[in-house]
Amino acid sequence: MAQKVKLSTIAEALGVSTATVSLALRDSPLVADITRERIKATARELGYIYNRRAASLRTSRSGIVGVCVHDVMNPFFGEILKSIEHELDRHHQTFILCNHYDDLSKQRAFVDTLLQLGADGLILSPAIGTPADDIRLAEANNLPAVLIARTIEGSGVCGFRGDDTYGMSLAVDHLIAKGHRSIAMIGGTHQTSTGRDRAEGWRQSLMKAGIEPRPEWRIEGPRSRHAGFNAAKTFAGLDPLPTAAVCFSDLVALGLMYGLAREGLRPGIDVAVIGYDDIDEASIAMPSLTTVANGQAEVGHRAAGALLDRLSGQPASDETVLIRPVLKVRASSEHWEMSQRGQAAG
Amino acid sequence: MAQKVKLSTIAEALGVSTATVSLALRDSPLVADITRERIKATARELGYIYNRRAASLRTSRSGIVGVCVHDVMNPFFGEILKSIEHELDRHHQTFILCNHYDDLSKQRAFVDTLLQLGADGLILSPAIGTPADDIRLAEANNLPAVLIARTIEGSGVCGFRGDDTYGMSLAVDHLIAKGHRSIAMIGGTHQTSTGRDRAEGWRQSLMKAGIEPRPEWRIEGPRSRHAGFNAAKTFAGLDPLPTAAVCFSDLVALGLMYGLAREGLRPGIDVAVIGYDDIDEASIAMPSLTTVANGQAEVGHRAAGALLDRLSGQPASDETVLIRPVLKVRASSEHWEMSQRGQAAG
Numbered sequence: 001m002a003q004k005v006k007l008s009t010i011a012e013a014l015g016v017s018t019a020t021v022s023l024a025l026r027d028s029p030l031v032a033d034i035t036r037e038r039i040k041a042t043a044r045e046l047g048y049i050y051n052r053r054a055a056s057l058r059t060s061r062s063g064i065v066g067v068c069v070h071d072v073m074n075p076f077f078g079e080i081l082k083s084i085e086h087e088l089d090r091h092h093q094t095f096i097l098c099n100h101y102d103d104l105s106k107q108r109a110f111v112d113t114l115l116q117l118g119a120d121g122l123i124l125s126p127a128i129g130t131p132a133d134d135i136r137l138a139e140a141n142n143l144p145a146v147l148i149a150r151t152i153e154g155s156g157v158c159g160f161r162g163d164d165t166y167g168m169s170l171a172v173d174h175l176i177a178k179g180h181r182s183i184a185m186i187g188g189t190h191q192t193s194t195g196r197d198r199a200e201g202w203r204q205s206l207m208k209a210g211i212e213p214r215p216e217w218r219i220e221g222p223r224s225r226h227a228g229f230n231a232a233k234t235f236a237g238l239d240p241l242p243t244a245a246v247c248f249s250d251l252v253a254l255g256l257m258y259g260l261a262r263e264g265l266r267p268g269i270d271v272a273v274i275g276y277d278d279i280d281e282a283s284i285a286m287p288s289l290t291t292v293a294n295g296q297a298e299v300g301h302r303a304a305g306a307l308l309d310r311l312s313g314q315p316a317s318d319e320t321v322l323i324r325p326v327l328k329v330r331a332s333s334e335h336w337e338m339s340q341r342g343q344a345a346g
Numbered sequence: 347m348a349q350k351v352k353l354s355t356i357a358e359a360l361g362v363s364t365a366t367v368s369l370a371l372r373d374s375p376l377v378a379d380i381t382r383e384r385i386k387a388t389a390r391e392l393g394y395i396y397n398r399r400a401a402s403l404r405t406s407r408s409g410i411v412g413v414c415v416h417d418v419m420n421p422f423f424g425e426i427l428k429s430i431e432h433e434l435d436r437h438h439q440t441f442i443l444c445n446h447y448d449d450l451s452k453q454r455a456f457v458d459t460l461l462q463l464g465a466d467g468l469i470l471s472p473a474i475g476t477p478a479d480d481i482r483l484a485e486a487n488n489l490p491a492v493l494i495a496r497t498i499e500g501s502g503v504c505g506f507r508g509d510d511t512y513g514m515s516l517a518v519d520h521l522i523a524k525g526h527r528s529i530a531m532i533g534g535t536h537q538t539s540t541g542r543d544r545a546e547g548w549r550q551s552l553m554k555a556g557i558e559p560r561p562e563w564r565i566e567g568p569r570s571r572h573a574g575f576n577a578a579k580t581f582a583g584l585d586p587l588p589t590a591a592v593c594f595s596d597l598v599a600l601g602l603m604y605g606l607a608r609e610g611l612r613p614g615i616d617v618a619v620i621g622y623d624d625i626d627e628a629s630i631a632m633p634s635l636t637t638v639a640n641g642q643a644e645v646g647h648r649a650a651g652a653l654l655d656r657l658s659g660q661p662a663s664d665e666t667v668l669i670r671p672v673l674k675v676r677a678s679s680e681h682w683e684m685s686q687r688g689q690a691a692g
Contacts, residue, residue, distance in 0.1 A: 044454075047483075064459075072443065073427075078419035085445070094459045097418065097443035099431070108390075113410075113440045117463065137393070229630040261632040284575040286607045 005048040013042055027063065027092035065307065066114040068098045068107055069125040069149070075279040076249060076296060077125065080148060083300025084123060091308055093120065100127045108134065115141050121307045125149040128191045132156070144310045148303045150193050151320045159320040160303045162294040164194055167325035168201030171246045171274040171292055174327055176209045178336065180244040180272065183211075186231050186256055187222035187248030195220075195248065198276065202246055217242060228252035232259025235271075243272065243336065250275035250282050250291055257285070257332070272336040278328055287331035295323035351394040359388055373409065373438035411653065412460040414444045414453055415471040415495070421625040422595060422642060423471065426494060429646025430469060437654055439466065446473045454480065461487050467653045471495040474537045478502070490656045494649045496539050497666050504652055505666040506645045510540055513638040513671035514547030517592045517620045520636075520673055522555045524682065526590040526618065529557075532577050532602055533568035533594030541566075541594065544622065548592055563588055574598035578605020581617075589618065589682065596621035596628050596637055603631065603678070618682040624674050633677035641669035 007025075011018045016039070024031040024039040031039070065088055069077045081097070088095045096119070100107035107127045111134070114122055122138060122145040135155040138145050147159030168185075175183050185202040188195035199218065206213045216238055222231045228251065235245060235256070247253035253275030257267035267273050268287035275282060278293035302321065310316060353371075357364045362385070370377040370385040377385070411434055415423045427443070434441045442465070446453035453473045457480070460468055468484060468491040481501040484491050493505030514531075521529050531548040534541035545564065552559045562584055568577045574597065581591060581602070593599035599621030603613035613619050614633035621628060624639035648667065656662060 047486075064463075072418045073421060073424035075419060081419075094456075095444070098441070110440075117410075140393075225627055226630060255630065258630050258632050281571055284572060284601065284604050286604050 005043075005046045007048075010039060010043050010046060010048060013046070014039060061120055061311070062118045063092065064094045064096055064114070064117060064119040065121050065123065065304075066096045066098065066110060066119050067123045068100055068110050070102055070127070071099050072097055073099075074251065075281070076251070076277045076294075077149070079277075079279065079296035080300040080303075083297040084304045087301055087304035087308070093308075102128045104129055104134075111138055111143070114138075115143055119143060120311055121145065123148060123303050123307060126152050128189075139316075144307065144316065146303045146307045146310075147320075148299055156316075156318045158306055158317045160299045160306070161194070161320070161322065162292075162299065162325050163322040164197035164325075165201040165204065166322075167276065167292040167294065167327075168198040168246060169205040170325065170327040171276070171290075172202050172205035173209075174290070174329065174333065175244045175246070175272060175274065176205065176211075178272070178333065180336075181211060182214075182217070182240065182242040182244070184217040184219060184235060184238070184242040184245045185247075186219045186235065186245050187228060187252035189220060189223070198248060222252050222255070223248060225251045225255035225258075228255025229259040229262075230255075232256050232263055232265075236260065236263040236265060241271070244274070244333070245271060246274045246276075248276060250277045250279045250289060253289055253291070253332075254281065254285055257287075257289075268332040268335045270336075272333045274333055282328070283330065285332075287335060290330045290333035291328050293326045293328050295325060298323050351389075351392045353394075356385060356389050356392060356394060359392070360385060407466055407657070408464045409438065410440045410442055410460070410463060410465040411467050411469065412442045412444065412456060412465050413469045414446055414456050416448055416473070417445050418443055420597070421627070422597070422623045422640070423495070425625065425642035426471075426646040426649075429643040430650045433647055433650035433654070439654075448474045450475055457484055457489070460484075461489055465489060466657055467491065469494060469649050469653060472498050474535075485662075490653065490662065492649045492653045492656075493666075494645055502662075502664045504663040506649045506652070507540070507666070507668065508638075508640040508645065508671050509668040510543035510671075511547040511550065512668075513622065513640065513673075514544040514592060515551040516671065516673040517622070517636075517638055518548050518551035519555075520675065520679065521590045521592070521618060521620065522551065522557075524618070524679065526682075527557055528560075528563070528586065528588040528590070530563040530565060530581060530584070530588040530591045531593075532565045532581065532591050533574060533598035535566060535569070544594060568598045568601070569594060571597045571601035571604075574601025575605040575608075576601075578602050578609055578611075582606070582609040582611060587617070590620070590679070591617060592620045592622075594622060596623045596625045596635060599635055599637070599678075600627065600631055603633075603635075614678040614681045616682075618679045620679055628674070629676065631678075633681060636676045636679035637674050639672045639674050641671060644669050 007018045007021045011021045021039055024036040085095050098110040104127050122143055125148050132152050132154040135145050145157045149161050151159040188198055190196050203213055219231050219234055222228050253273050257273055260267045265271055275289045275291040278291045282289040282291045353364045353367045357367045367385055370382040431441050444456040450473050468489055471494050478498050478500040481491050491503045495507050497505040534544055536542050549559055565577050565580050568574050599619050603619055606613045611617055621635045621637040624637045628635040628637045
C-alpha cells in the first residue's frame with residue numbers, strides 16, 4: 001500500500017532525477033546533505049516507505065550494525081555505547097542494541113538475527129565463555145566483528161579495551177604512597193579478561209611494595225552496585241580491617257560505600273575507597289570517588305571507526321589496542337590520610 | 347556461500363521433513379520446543395544461515411520488535427525494558443533497542459528503519475513533541491505501536507504507564523501526615539505527561555491540605571542524577587528552607603541527596619527526601635530512599651503482551667492503562683520526624 005508512491009513521484013515533485021532520489025534514500029554520500037534531507041522530507045510527506053529488505057537483497061549493505069554487551073544499563077557500557085552511537089550516526093548506520101547478560105545462548109541468538117538480517121557488522125563485548133569459533137563463524141558469514149572491553153584469545157579480530165593491569169596498579173600505587181599497607185580488592189571475576197587483569201594489577205603493585213596480598217583481601221564476585229553493597233559486610237568482618245579497598249568498578253565502589261556506612265564505617269575516612277571507570281556519578285558521590293578513568297569514549301569511538309574502516313574495504317586487523325587509563329584522585333582516598341595524620345598528631 | 351547448506355541437508359541429517367526444518371527455523375509454534383532446538387543446533391553445526399530477509403518478503407512477520415525510549419541507561423527504563431525483553435524472548439521475538447534522547451528526528455529515523463526492515467511492531471516512550479500523526483503513520487504502514495511511560499493525546503493506540511498524579515499525591519500526603527508544611531518539588535518538565543502529572547499530584551495534595559504551593563518550591567527541569575545534584579544548590583538557597591523535597595525520579599532524589607550533603611544539609615534528617623520509581627538502588631542508598639514504586643515491570647510486561655496480542659490478530663485498543671503506584675517508606679522520610687521530635691523534646 002505504502003509502496004504505491006514511486007521514486008519517480010518524488011523525483012518529479014522536486015525536479016531531480018529518479019537516480020538521485022534512490023541514492024538519497026539509501027544515504028549515499030554522492031548526494032549533498034541538503035538535497036538528501038529535502039528528498040527524505042518529501043518522501044515522508046508523500047508517505048513513501050523505502051523497502052530496505054528488498055534493497056538489501058540487491059545491494060551488499062544493509063546499513064545495520066549490531067552492538068551486544070553484558071548490560072546496556074551498566075553506565076560503563078553506556079558511555080562506550082554513546083560514543084559508538086555517535087560515530088555510527090555520522091555514517092548513517094543504524095545501531096541495534098542487545099544485552100547478553102553473560103548468557104552465551106542469548107548472544108548467539110542475537111548474532112543469528114544479525115546474520116539473518118544481513119547486518120553489516122558486529123561490535124561485541126563477548127559473554128563469559130565465548131569460544132573464539134563463535135567470532136570466526138560470524139566473520140566467515142560476512143559479519144565482521146570488533147571486540148570491546150573484553151577480548152578473546154585467538155578470535156582473530158581487533159579489539160579495544162583499557163589497559164586494566166596498569167590502571168589498577170595506578171590505584172594501588174597511589175594508596176601505598178599514602179601509607180596504606182593492607183588493601184583489599186572487591187569484585188570482578190577471573191572469568192573475564194577485565195577481572196583477571198585488574199586483580200593482577202592489584203597483586204603486582206602490592207608485591208612490588210613488598211606486601212604479600214592476603215587471600216581474604218580478595219573479595220571476588222561483585223560486579224553491580226547491589227553486590228558491592230553486600231560485600232561491605234564481608235569486608236567489615238575482616239580482622240584486622242584493611243585500611244583501603246580498590247574496587248572492580250565504580251558501581252561496586254559506590255555500593256560498597258553505601259554498605260560501609262551501614263556498617264558504621266565512614267567511607268573515605270575510616271576506609272579509603274577507589275573505583276574504576278570514572279562514570280559520571282563518581283565526581284558527585286559523597287564522598288567524591290577516586291577512580292581510574294578508563295577511556296570508555298575512546299574505546300567506543302575507535303571500535304566504531306575500526307568497523308567502519310572494515311566496511312569501507314580496509315583489511316582486517318587482529319590487534320588488541322590497550323587504551324591507557326588515568327587515575328582521578330578525589331575525596332574517597334584523600335581524607336583517609338588526613339584522618340590518620342589527625343590521629344598521629346593527637 | 348553459507349546458503350549452500352540446504353534445508354534438505356538438515357532434514358536428512360535428523361530424519362525429519364524439510365517442512366519441519368523450515369518451520370523450526372522460523373520459530374513456528376507448530377514444532378515442539380525440543381525438536382526446534384535440535385534442528386537449530388544441527389543447522390548451526392552445518393553452518394546454515396537462515397535468510398530472514400528473503401523469508402520476510404515471503405511471510406508477513408519478520409520476528410523483530412523495535413523498542414525506543416529516551417535513554418536505555420536510565421534505570422527507570424531499564425526495568426521496563428528487562429520486563430519487555432523477557433516477554434518478547436518467550437515469544438521468540440527479536441528485541442531491537444534505540445535511544446531517542448528526546449530528539450524527534452532520531453526517533454523518526456528509528457521508526458523508518460523499523461518500517462524498512464518490515465518489523466512487526468513498536469513499543470515507544472515517545473520523545474517530547476511527538477505528534478499523534480507520527481504514531482498514525484506507523485500504524486498506517488503496518489507497524490502497530492504501543493506506548494509506554496508517556497502517552498500522546500489522540501494517537502489512537504494503547505498505552506501503559508503509572509498513575510503519576512496519584513503516585514505523587516501519596517508521597518506528599520505522607521509528608522503532610524509527618525507534619526511537613528513546606529514541600530518543594532524537584533525536577534521534571536511540563537513537556538511530558540509524566541512531568542505534568544507528577545507536578546499536578548504534588549500541587550493537589552498541598553492544596554487539599556490547605557497549603558498554597560509557593561512558586562519557588564517548584565524547581566523544574568532536573569531529570570538526571572547530575573541535575574538533581576545541581577538543584578541542591580538552588581534548594582539550599584531557598585529562604586525559608588522547605589523541610590522536605592519530593593523528586594521527579596529516584597535518580598533526581600539520589601543526586602539531590604549527594605548535593606544536600608555537599609551543602610552541609612543531612613539528607614533525611616535536615617531535609618526529608620522522596621524519590622519516584624523505586625529503582626534497585628533506592629533501598630541501599632544512604633539514607634535509604636522513600637519512593638513511589640511505579641510498577642515498571644508491570645508496564646513492560648503488559649505493553650509487550652498488548653503488542654503480541656495485536657500481532658496474533660486481536661483488535662487494536664486505544665486505551666491508556668494507568669498502573670496504580672505504591673509508596674515505599676524508608677529512612678529518607680522517617681528520620682526527619684525523629685529529629686524534629688528530638689528538638690521538641692529538647
